[in-house]
Amino acid sequence: MTQPILSARDVVKTFGSGHTRVRAVDGVSLDLAAGELVTITGPSGSGKTTLVSILGALLQPDLGSVKIAGQEIATLGETALSMLRARTIGFVFQSFNLLEALSARDNVLFPAHLAPGGARAAGARADALLDRLGLSARAHAMPGTLSGGEKQRTAIARALINEPKLIIADEPTGNLDSHSGQEVMMVLHDVARDQDCAVLIVTHDQRIEEVADRVLWLEDGTLRDRKAEPRKLARDPVCNMLVDGGLSTIFAEHDGRRYHFCSERCRERFVADPQSYAAGGALATAAERSPT
Amino acid sequence: MLNWTLRELLLAPQQLVASVAAVAGAFLLVLFFEGVFAGESVQIVALIDKTDADVWVMQKGVGNMHMTTSFVSDWKVDAVAEVEGVAKATPILYMNTTIEAGGRNWFSYVVGVEANDPRVGPWQMAAGAAHPSPGGAVVPEIFASDAGLKLGDTVRIGGRDFRVDGFSRDTFSMANSISFVSFGDLADLMNSLGAVSYILVDAKPGVDPQALADRIKAQVENVNALPRAVFVAHDYSIAVQMGLNIIWIMTLIGGALAVLLTGFVVYSHVTERERELAVMKALGVHNRSIYAAMCAQALIIGGLAFILSLALMAAAMPLTAVLAPKISLAITADAVMRVGATALAVSLVAAVIPVRRIVSVDPVTAFQQ
Numbered sequence: 001m002t003q004p005i006l007s008a009r010d011v012v013k014t015f016g017s018g019h020t021r022v023r024a025v026d027g028v029s030l031d032l033a034a035g036e037l038v039t040i041t042g043p044s045g046s047g048k049t050t051l052v053s054i055l056g057a058l059l060q061p062d063l064g065s066v067k068i069a070g071q072e073i074a075t076l077g078e079t080a081l082s083m084l085r086a087r088t089i090g091f092v093f094q095s096f097n098l099l100e101a102l103s104a105r106d107n108v109l110f111p112a113h114l115a116p117g118g119a120r121a122a123g124a125r126a127d128a129l130l131d132r133l134g135l136s137a138r139a140h141a142m143p144g145t146l147s148g149g150e151k152q153r154t155a156i157a158r159a160l161i162n163e164p165k166l167i168i169a170d171e172p173t174g175n176l177d178s179h180s181g182q183e184v185m186m187v188l189h190d191v192a193r194d195q196d197c198a199v200l201i202v203t204h205d206q207r208i209e210e211v212a213d214r215v216l217w218l219e220d221g222t223l224r225d226r227k228a229e230p231r232k233l234a235r236d237p238v239c240n241m242l243v244d245g246g247l248s249t250i251f252a253e254h255d256g257r258r259y260h261f262c263s264e265r266c267r268e269r270f271v272a273d274p275q276s277y278a279a280g281g282a283l284a285t286a287a288e289r290s291p292t
Numbered sequence: 293m294l295n296w297t298l299r300e301l302l303l304a305p306q307q308l309v310a311s312v313a314a315v316a317g318a319f320l321l322v323l324f325f326e327g328v329f330a331g332e333s334v335q336i337v338a339l340i341d342k343t344d345a346d347v348w349v350m351q352k353g354v355g356n357m358h359m360t361t362s363f364v365s366d367w368k369v370d371a372v373a374e375v376e377g378v379a380k381a382t383p384i385l386y387m388n389t390t391i392e393a394g395g396r397n398w399f400s401y402v403v404g405v406e407a408n409d410p411r412v413g414p415w416q417m418a419a420g421a422a423h424p425s426p427g428g429a430v431v432p433e434i435f436a437s438d439a440g441l442k443l444g445d446t447v448r449i450g451g452r453d454f455r456v457d458g459f460s461r462d463t464f465s466m467a468n469s470i471s472f473v474s475f476g477d478l479a480d481l482m483n484s485l486g487a488v489s490y491i492l493v494d495a496k497p498g499v500d501p502q503a504l505a506d507r508i509k510a511q512v513e514n515v516n517a518l519p520r521a522v523f524v525a526h527d528y529s530i531a532v533q534m535g536l537n538i539i540w541i542m543t544l545i546g547g548a549l550a551v552l553l554t555g556f557v558v559y560s561h562v563t564e565r566e567r568e569l570a571v572m573k574a575l576g577v578h579n580r581s582i583y584a585a586m587c588a589q590a591l592i593i594g595g596l597a598f599i600l601s602l603a604l605m606a607a608a609m610p611l612t613a614v615l616a617p618k619i620s621l622a623i624t625a626d627a628v629m630r631v632g633a634t635a636l637a638v639s640l641v642a643a644v645i646p647v648r649r650i651v652s653v654d655p656v657t658a659f660q661q
């Protein structure tokens with residue numbers, strides 16, 4: 001593997017103190033190489049935004065090291081850090097964060113002012129990006145008049161304008177319809193493949209997981225690579241839903257077997273009368289290829 | 293960045309107008325108090341200033357005019373006239389008293405002047421004779437407008453009736469007024485027995501007033517002599533101590549309010565932009581540029597407010613002259629510079645404090661709130 005663009009080691013971040021203390025990121029290590037597309041999934045509040053903010057040099061970790069393009073960010077001065085943010089990293093925020101005073105096109109061009117060549121040289125690139133993201137007609141609209149999807153696509157174009165080596169997107173399709181969502185994911189995928197970028201996306205979108213090089217799962221502040229592990233799909237014997245047996249924490253033992261459930265309610269119904277459910281559940285758990 | 297700075301400011305024009313108007317209102321208050329202070333300061337020494345003598349001679353031990361009495365024997369007028377470098381020596385009588393006019397009492401300097409010598413007297417007239425004849429008085433025009441006094445009406449000065457011969461302008465302030473009667477009448481009233489109060493000295497061309505004053509003191513016994521500028525300065529400082537300091541305190545309080553209001557407006561302006569500033573920082577904008585943008589916006593708000601307050605003050609001056617003629621307003625370059633410098637300095641400080649807080653934290657911290 002070539003030198004990673006992003007290399008994080010044992011990153012820890014806690015918020016608050018005393019009984020409100022939250023360990024949002026708990027000892028995460030991660031390498032990301034050029035051309036790689038990696039997704040992070042996890043339950044709400046599991047620390048995804050916190051983690052990618054640290055990896056995108058927007059938040060200092062309490063412990064651990066983060067190197068971007070070979071530079072340890074904790075040691076960077078204010079000038080080097082702002083240059084890194086402007087030129088090496090393209091960040092797409094969960095909540096768009098467009099500059100309200102500037103039109104969509106000027107928002108896209110804003111980071112270009114911070115890169116060599118300036119905004120003039122980037123004009124054609126901005127128009128091409130707007131076109132590709134289906135925003136040509138809205139280029140001169142103000143953010144206040146854009147729909148959520150248009151805002152997010154503008155934010156993505158803004159993240160790409162300086163052709164950064166590392167792109168981090170925090171739930172970029174969360175506010176998009178499925179068509180725009182797919183378009184956005186294709187753009188990010190193409191960028192990883194064609195521009196030799198490292199792309200890290202926080203998403204719940206199954207389609208991008210299919211094309212991702214790695215699918216990471218963040219829970220309680222720690223990362224697991226889900227693609228590397230065999231999936232242990234099990235069928236909930238009560239409602240018949242498929243649940244990931246490797247991740248599910250709701251289960252019950254019956255007759256020497258372990259049954260997984262989608263929710264606490266299903267588990268309670270099962271426990272109340274295991275006999276009537278056990279047969280169906282046992283049949284369906286043919287999918288469960290327990291490694292142990 | 294400059295583009296953003298200006299567009300961002302114009303994004304909510306009503307808000308900008310409200311901020312500028314609030315700050316301008318505060319500055320106007322200060323300018324107004326400063327104007328009253330300066331106007332009163334001019335007015336309080338108007339008699340000395342407008343009479344335009346090179347040297348004032350007075351009783352030994354006396355150094356000013358406001359709230360004092362001075363007696364100099366009349367033969368000293370000739371003695372002063374003979375001192376080398378003196379072109380002319382003119383005696384005046386002077387007392388502080390209250391004038392009853394139109395059923396009201398007015399504090400006034402009463403100056404006794406020789407009817408046949410126009411050397412001393414009112415410098416600007418509104419109506420009537422400029423020099424009072426025996427039994428007559430020239431009083432401020434305000435007496436007419438405020439107490440309904442007309443030419444030929446009677447006023448009481450020191451318990452004696454005088455006929456109003458004329459109305460003068462520019463002889464009234466909140467702290468004092470200036471009236472003129474004939475020398476003989478005032479001599480009677482003061483029972484001055486041939487003494488005079490002050491001797492006004494005109495120097496020959498090219499004679500230094502300070503040197504002349506020193507010479508008079510040396511050659512004429514028991515008198516004090518002061519060049520006009522020194523005499524004005526003495527009286528001014530006495531007046532400030534005795535009454536104007538109230539206006540000065542009001543100016544200070546107004547100034548403090550203006551500083552607080554400006555600080556508050558600019559501080560809120562920047563704080564409201566906390567999220568946008570954090571986003572810019574996240575996009576890679578240098579802290580320096582964020583400081584520059586917010587300082588520029590603060591200076592624009594402060595500068596516009598300052599210009600607006602000057603314009604309002606310019607409009608307030610003629611308006612005050614009509615609506616509240618008793619208030620003397622004067623606007624000095626000094627006051628304008630002081631208010632302008634304070635406006636800009638406060639705006640800058642009020643912008644820098646929140647920007648410092650915003651740029652000192654990690655950018656995401658600001659927009660997670």
Ligand SMILES: Nc1ncnc2c1ncn2[C@@H]1O[C@H](COP(=O)(O)OP(=O)(O)OP(=O)(O)O)[C@@H](O)[C@H]1O
Binds near residue numbers: 015016043047049094
């Ligand atoms: N600035 C902060 N101060 C205090 N607690 C915080 C802060 N930011 C995040 N947290 C807490 O850290 C945990 C992780 O939050 P984070 O936003 O990273 O989760 P997330 O996985 O992105 O969630 P979501 O899927 O809802 O976006 C949460 O418990 C959250 O309340």
Ligand SMILES: [Mg+2]
Binds near residue numbers: 049050094
């Ligand atoms: Mg999040």
